[in-house]
Amino acid sequence: MKRKVWMAMALTLAAGGVKADGLQIYGILDNSVEYLSNAGVGANGSKQSVVRASNGSQVQNRFGFKGSEDLGGGLKAIMQLESGFNLNNGVLQQGGRMFGRQAYVGLQNEWGALTVGRQKNLIYDAFLELDPLGYYSYALPALDAQFAGKADNSIKYAGNFNGFKVAGLFSTGYDATIANGGQVAGEWRVGKEYSVSVGYANGPLNASLVYDQQQGTAIATQGKTTQRVAAGASYAIGNFKPYVGYQWYLSNVPGVAARNELYFAGLQYRPVTEVILSGAIFYNNITSTNQHPYLLAANAAYLLSKRTQLFAEVGFSRNQNGSNLGVAGYGMSIVPGSNQLGVAVGLSHYF
Template sequence: MKKKSCMAATAALLAGSACAQTSLTLFGVIDSGIEMVNNAPDANGNPSRRIHHNSGNLWGSRWGLEGSEDLGGGLRAVYHLESGFDSDTGASGQGGRLFGRRAYIGLGGKSGSVTVGRHYNVLFDLLYPFDPTGMASYSTLTHDPAFAERADNSIKYNGKFGDVTVTGLYSFGYDSTIKDGGEMAGAPGVGRELGGGLRYAPGALEIGLVFDQRHGTSYASRSQVEKRLAAGLSYNAGPLTTYLGYRWLESDVEDISGASNLYWGGLRYQATPAISLAGMTAYTDTKGSAADPLTFALLGTYDLSKRSSLYLLASYARNRGGSNMGVNGVDNQLVPGNNQTGMIAGILHQF
């Protein structure tokens, strides 16, 4: 899905290095579809059906550059620049950032890599393989979007040792769009994020365990903490893969205060080399409250080629005890007190 070029002439002119010493990859994804949801608010706040074009339903639309340079002795310099965009408007994603998905540079070797910049958090790195839909728009992200968030101003370590992958991250201020949201003089705890975990994949069985902690993004809230501990398990038996997952959350950070347990499970079936089917359910148990939403999701994909696919994604969100979760999560796209059904038909191309 990625096209590599050695850039021999450029390397020779600018660095005098051999072709094998430097690599550059241009890559990208365009994902676009039509979504229909019910019980969305109309202009008067009444439940209505909404049909619209939507970008990034299975994978976020993006383009990027990544590369490395051989420094000798098994050491290499590495970099990654990844820019998200909306395929329906052409606008930059992630709040208009040029390289809002990822932007980092570092060093790699036999003992792993250390990079600095903007990264995915460790929740995404280690739990992505345990979501049957691959963390599509309708997935575990519906219950907890922190599973696919990023950290600015961060240092990350990633190492693979046989069947074990180890990842750790520390951020001096995970969201630089917040005024004084991190890296504040005299207050190193403001906007701090740290996390770590491992994934063990000896064969058909795969297990992941991860911890992530974030602090409040103001001087007044610097001692407030948002903690997550999560685990995932998958087992592959030929064309069928089974998934189970759990996430514990405890937080006294404003707007995310409280505690909950999230449980999910599902199956993925490779019916033919071109057709795959996936189904999952996720349930949030909110501590001290009856507001416990339940969601179901189904995904079918048909590969037109190695790079192009058609897909159909559907979900049902059931709200109980005053919960207010739509198929796309807790947002303004659901009239409170209702359940919601959503469906997306789309096409995805990788280059």
């Protein structure tokens, strides 16, 4: 009986997105209808298109709990638990984790925040605001999943000093789906992740520079590394906001070994408060395989209210020399070597 009472209270709070004793319950529900060309191969060998319900086209579905407690002297305890799920079937995402999007606890004061748990990596933190298309499904994370990556077993510091941002992250095992979560006794380098970032966000300018390094996730590959250097900036000019960015990638870890350079540029325009229009180009120069795929994409959102939006997105990915970039990511519902057109129209609701 007591359990039912607590569940009823939680649902009541969630329905209004309200705070109680420093705890906020929140979430996002997003779904769309999507068309994709060259999404598969039929029995006769011909390329097939698909029309389907698509989960999280504008923003990934989630619900979560976020809280803080004033400890006095300017010090606060902070926490966040955030779960990702598929709205079409109710299945948990992020490998079936209950709180796969975020799960951390920490302390915060005027010098910044120190948190421990499963957290967004520093590339995610910086480029969520520097993607011209705002992390729609046809956007920056489609070119590299690390732009929306998380690190298990991580310690993160982030500070903001009058617009100057500094951050650092260390993970003792960034992928807990492998044996021991990458934390192997006597094998210090297995699954480690190191990352630092600097940036500036004040007035119309937002700019960040991030370095990220991951070690191999097995004893045999712990000496191998995957390295990224990402830089980006945006500058608001009236109702317009142009974006530019670059990422250097180098890995000798088996399975993900490659060398490439990613370039992107885009523009956001808000003619009125209720309308957001964005467009961008993402070009990936994969020198290790002599492939040069690119993605052209645009999206639009109409704000029906502060919490509900109608949206649409269109994308075109061009492949050659065997590359397999789909509009939603490499190897995502696309026939390798084919180009792809994607269109999605949907609704999102925030609570």
